[in-house]
Amino acid sequence: MTSHQVVVSGVGMIPFAKPGQHAPYPEMAAQAVRLALADAGIGYDMLQQAYVGYVYGDSTAGQRALYEVGMTGIPVVNVNNNCATGSTALYLARQAVASGAAECVLALGFEQMKPGAIGAVFADRPSPFDNLDALTDELVGHGEIPLALRYFGGAGLAHMTQYGTQLSTFAKVRAKASRHAANNPLALFRAVLTEEEVLASPVVWPGVLTRLMACPPTCGAAAAVLCSERFAKRHGLDATVRIRAQAMTTDGPDVFAQRDMREVVGAGMTRSASRRVYESAGIGPGDVDVVELHDCFAQNELITYEALGLCQPGGSEKFICDGDNTYGGKVVTNPSGGLLSKGHPLGATGLAQCAELVQQLRGQADRRQVQDARLALQHNLGLGGACVVTLYERAG
Numbered sequence: 001m002t003s004h005q006v007v008v009s010g011v012g013m014i015p016f017a018k019p020g021q022h023a024p025y026p027e028m029a030a031q032a033v034r035l036a037l038a039d040a041g042i043g044y045d046m047l048q049q050a051y052v053g054y055v056y057g058d059s060t061a062g063q064r065a066l067y068e069v070g071m072t073g074i075p076v077v078n079v080n081n082n083c084a085t086g087s088t089a090l091y092l093a094r095q096a097v098a099s100g101a102a103e104c105v106l107a108l109g110f111e112q113m114k115p116g117a118i119g120a121v122f123a124d125r126p127s128p129f130d131n132l133d134a135l136t137d138e139l140v141g142h143g144e145i146p147l148a149l150r151y152f153g154g155a156g157l158a159h160m161t162q163y164g165t166q167l168s169t170f171a172k173v174r175a176k177a178s179r180h181a182a183n184n185p186l187a188l189f190r191a192v193l194t195e196e197e198v199l200a201s202p203v204v205w206p207g208v209l210t211r212l213m214a215c216p217p218t219c220g221a222a223a224a225v226l227c228s229e230r231f232a233k234r235h236g237l238d239a240t241v242r243i244r245a246q247a248m249t250t251d252g253p254d255v256f257a258q259r260d261m262r263e264v265v266g267a268g269m270t271r272s273a274s275r276r277v278y279e280s281a282g283i284g285p286g287d288v289d290v291v292e293l294h295d296c297f298a299q300n301e302l303i304t305y306e307a308l309g310l311c312q313p314g315g316s317e318k319f320i321c322d323g324d325n326t327y328g329g330k331v332v333t334n335p336s337g338g339l340l341s342k343g344h345p346l347g348a349t350g351l352a353q354c355a356e357l358v359q360q361l362r363g364q365a366d367r368r369q370v371q372d373a374r375l376a377l378q379h380n381l382g383l384g385g386a387c388v389v390t391l392y393e394r395a396g
Contacts, residue, residue: 005229006097008392009237010040011355015186016220016343018115025057025112025221029065032221032348033108037069040225040237044070047225048102051077051092053085053109054347056121065110079347082382083296085109086222086350091248091388093226103231107354110221111345128384131256132264139261145205148296151383153209154261156299160208163314165302170213171198172320173298174340180326181337183367188218188343198298213298218343222351224358241361244375244393247276251385262303269387270307270379277389278309283375285309288331288391290360290370292353293379295338300381305333308379308389327370335360335368350380350388361394 012035014028022028029052037044052062062078081088086109093107127133133147140154159165175195181187193212201212232239249269258268278284285308293308295301302316310331311319324330336342336356339349357376359365378390 003098006243007232007239008241010036010225011358012036013222013355016218022219026065026068028221029110030068032223033069036223047106049075050106051089053079053089081386083346084380084382084386085347087380087388104227108223109347109351111347113217152297152299153205155265157208158261165317169317170298171195173301174198177338177340181341187337187341189341215296215339215344218345220345220348222348224354241358245277245280245391247273248388249273266381267307273387273389274308277391288375288377289373291333291377294381332370353378
């Protein structure tokens, strides 16, 4: 099968906001789409398909959002894959272009969330997390703590138990995120935090997790216009950034067999997806210049370093303490400030990561610019589960 080169010709993102401090989802989504179209320099009528991701919303909310921008009759596919929803929409849009099924496609993600911890919506039927919850109860207990915190706190605790990782190391991750976010006008939290301030924030799980180590629920939208290289040339669109490789994985048997909370929260999916990407692109993790990864908790950022191969197993603490995860180190991780600073509107997160990396590779990231960035890696994870890893490159 012929595979067409896929270009990211336009991106758009609105500032994320706390629940209750934002416009309704159709307005947020439409604004992000218009920004992406303006960035690409095309009209809505040039789009041939759209993949729209959101987690908390009724069926066909994607159509409701896009009808604010235009009603051209194109196929609109609604996507829901938990926290990997935005990058799943991106994955489907990339497949459509690469296969030749369409030449110009939109990927859109948005979320209108409620305050507080994420909870079940449909309490009258089996939860997709039943098996994960049962294993989490066995491995870490603490039923009084919300499940998302037990998942990722438990993963951090597993790393601490095996390698002696210090709680202060997770605090260093959050402090680093805040320093990066200070240079991002779209980040919700831009105040610089010290390691000590992170440790002094309210304790969620004694010795394991403080409040500032967790990302907040937010609302927002982001979008990307993907097209074939041929389409970009024909219409004079920016073809600076292209998708060199991409992989999507779901859980394997190790998520239960290993009896390890790091596997429960997707480390195995991440290893599998990233290896496929590196092999497809013919590169190694050491060739990557900048990474946007799924730091829903500081604990997840630390274990993801190892799952992506940015450092050896057990090497994350040294990687962090040596400053290899920031400017002047080996690879700049989450120059946007990540989910810890931008917030995490589930359906929009993956496309917000895409927007950041496209700007980095174009050299448009202003004060957070990673010098001479040529290869950028995106990691977006959803429990239950899905993981999408995408490698972008600067052409030329």
